[in-house]
Amino acid sequence: MRVMVFxxxxxxxEKGTLPSAELLEAMGKFNEELVQAGILRDAAxxxxxxxxxxxxxDGTGRTVIDGPFVATSELVAGFxxxxxxxxxxxxxxVKRCPNPMPGPSEIEIRPFYEMSDFQ
Structure with missing residues (x-):
């Protein structure tokens, strides 16, 4: 099954604070484990x-809304x-993943629809 992990x-x-060198290294190692296990398809x-x-x-109308957007906990920083x-x-x-943020954080897992879901 394919899943998207948010x-x-x-x-x-949301302030644009970049991860520390230590976190980047830990995430790089985790991503390499995912590659070696044959699980990782994409990440960013x-x-x-x-x-x-x-x-x-709204019907045929389109309205462009500039960020930033509120409700930070509902936004996605990576996948x-x-x-x-x-x-x-x-x-x-996911339980093996390093904490992706300097403080408290969450990761959400959502399965993709597959063709078999529509039959």
Whole structure:
């Protein structure tokens, strides 16, 4: 099963504070473990929402909304796409992950829809 693993944003990530060298090294090692296990399909960190835009749809109308966006805990600071056997395996890998932020943080796991879900 494919899952997207979201690193949730924090106040620090939304300020654009870059990770420490130690955290970058720890995450690099973790990502290499994911590669060696054949799980990692893609990964990236995202710039703060102050550099982003949202497009609101209402019928045929489109409205562009400039960042930053509120509700920091609902924003995404980075992601991985993994191919795992099941959700339990994804949870086990996330538990091995270094804390992605300097303080308290959260990681969310969401499965992708597969073609079999529509049959």
């Amino acid at each position: 690193v949730k944003a924090t106040g620090e990530s 960190g995202l710039k703060p929402t102050s550099q982003g835009k949202r497009i609101a749809f 991985w796409i993994w191919e795992v056997k099941n959700m339990d395996e994804a949870v086990a890998w």
